[in-house]
Amino acid sequence: MKLAVIGSGYVGLVSGTCFAEMGNDVICVDNNPEKLKKLKSAEVPIYEPGLDILFYRNIAKQRLSFTDDLKKAVLDSEIILLCLPTPQGEDGSADLKYVFGIAEDIAKILVENPEHEFKIIVNKSTVPVGTCGAVTEIMKKHNLKEFEVVSNPEFLREGYAVEDFMKPDRIVIGASSEKAMNRMKSLYYPFTSHGSMIIEMNPESSEVTKYAANSYLAMRITFMNELANFCEEVGANVDLVRKGMGSDTRIGKRFLYAGIGYGGSCFPKDVNALIKTSKEKGSEMKILTTVDEVNKNQKLILVKKIVKHFGEDLKGMKFAVWGLAFKPNTDDMREAPSVVIIQELLKRGATVRAYDPEAMENAKFYLQDKIDYVDDQYEVVKDADALLVLTEWNEFNNSDLDQVKELLKTPVIFDGRNVFNRRKTKEKGFTHYSIGKTPIIAK
């Protein structure tokens, strides 16, 4: 099949590459000149494990190419997938200017080329219910007939994006006609060989499904974070409670890890967008307003512990940070709790030095030169008053704690991701604050 992917970011680039891997001809469009330059010179512009191999292979096989020529991409393709940003607008709703802007551009291209074949315009961006309908109206306004707008939300996780795309739990397709549904099923058929289900529905249900999934996951994390704070007050250990409750098959084990709040490019904005749409439609989802509020507070939980330990005035104090990305295995810094925490420390007069295996370049956009970026996990700890762990990268788990203790000015750890074994830190004489457990205070 001939496909155009509009927007070559985390979703677009991974989708385009994986579709190419299945033998489709894929042309990816992007309007960011810097990104396009990298893509055209066969450089992967994001960190996503496993993407590079498929990327190079499909470029070499000439099944994957990159352009800023929207017209050529649209006219040459049967299926046009929109993988555009839908960031949070000022009022909390999803800002649809990229999606509607491109819909207008596509409409004009098709009007100028009336002989065009039937086009399926697929919305993979996360968009509020009714957006497929709104894009359809844009096309109709230009008197176009040979098209259908389909909803096909993306569920990949950054850090596991290739694996998730190649072996999805499920594929949700919201289409209005059998013709479009069948073409979409053909497109995704190769991805069902591992038992993945294609779930067919109307576009509205499909649009709601994506928000429902993300908001539910955000709510689950938030529940655990509040529970963790409660556990600390009553001498319980949230990890043991998690095991105890998660082994109930009705609950399940995944997505129950307490921490310093969810971030990333999806959960925060998607929760807010669903709050906004549900209010607008007169069926407010009040639970999500609480989820968002609790999550914002949770991002400050480590700062509260630091202030309790060292006092409100942190002037002259030095903090070492391990992990900046909003989660491990990605270089994505969008809505990362680390930014909020570091800014609070800086506000109180502290200095911060940070190490992250992949996200330091992107972190500079958010923190500029307000902190020092250090390339080495141990070097960064030198002479610091405490170590903060803000992302649970694997490499932090079995770190050399003897070295950390020797390098730190005082052996204090604020473990926002519960990566350290408390028995070990206790043995080594650390003061160890974690999430959802009573702190270990070295005598």
Ligand SMILES: NC(=O)c1ccc[n+]([C@@H]2O[C@H](COP(=O)([O-])OP(=O)(O)OC[C@H]3O[C@@H](n4cnc5c(N)ncnc54)[C@H](O)[C@@H]3O)[C@@H](O)[C@H]2O)c1
């Ligand atoms: N990142 C994720 O993990 C993830 C997962 C599932 C769904 N989503 C959703 O997918 C959508 C895209 O997310 P993303 O993380 O890939 O965003 P992104 O910001 O990484 O990528 C978007 C790309 O679109 C490009 N772009 C913007 N305007 C354009 C235009 N007019 N023409 C061509 N290209 C244009 C940008 O340059 C950028 O490269 C969002 O709606 C998001 O909510 C994201």
